[in-house]
Amino acid sequence: MPAHRKSLDQHALHNTKPHDRAADTSHVPSGRPRFPKDLDKSLRPVFKRICRLLQERRALTSADGELIRLYCLAYDRHERNVALLRQEGELCTYIRLDSNGVAHPQVKTNLRLKVCSDAERQMADALNKLGFTPTAKDRAKPTSGAQTDEIIPGSMADLMPELVRKAR
Numbered sequence: 001m002p003a004h005r006k007s008l009d010q011h012a013l014h015n016t017k018p019h020d021r022a023a024d025t026s027h028v029p030s031g032r033p034r035f036p037k038d039l040d041k042s043l044r045p046v047f048k049r050i051c052r053l054l055q056e057r058r059a060l061t062s063a064d065g066e067l068i069r070l071y072c073l074a075y076d077r078h079e080r081n082v083a084l085l086r087q088e089g090e091l092c093t094y095i096r097l098d099s100n101g102v103a104h105p106q107v108k109t110n111l112r113l114k115v116c117s118d119a120e121r122q123m124a125d126a127l128n129k130l131g132f133t134p135t136a137k138d139r140a141k142p143t144s145g146a147q148t149d150e151i152i153p154g155s156m157a158d159l160m161p162e163l164v165r166k167a168r
Helices: 008-014 041-056 062-088 112-130 134-139
Strands: 091-097 103-109
Touching (some): 062 112
16 A cells, blocks of 8 residues: 655655655746847847746746747848748749750749748747747746745744854
């Protein structure tokens, strides 16, 4: 017969962690990434917007900077190529030479369409990894805030706080 399940208070008293319950917060401390030096200054609002949205969800860490940087690069590539794609249209006429060197016009899809769709795919992948999709937002755990000393009820720090010095 299996052992009875410990309550959360018993786990706190014994300084153990329940292995069968999901943690409410991530063990990763929260932080804010620095703006990368290789990004254009015009991408600063995009970087800050993503950081602000992650911070509102309490899911921003200092290690997210590289993934946000990749999102910004894909966003910039997508923005530039979509503007050109709108001007040129989705179908373009290209000149093809046959084996005799005679030019033949040929209608094909614009080559920028593939660049745009690849950038969209990269942006969607980065947003999924950052927790912005409906399925990923439920899996993303809030980051832990600043480490605070938790006083466990019935412990030495609770019963005799004058004996326990706080290390700073």
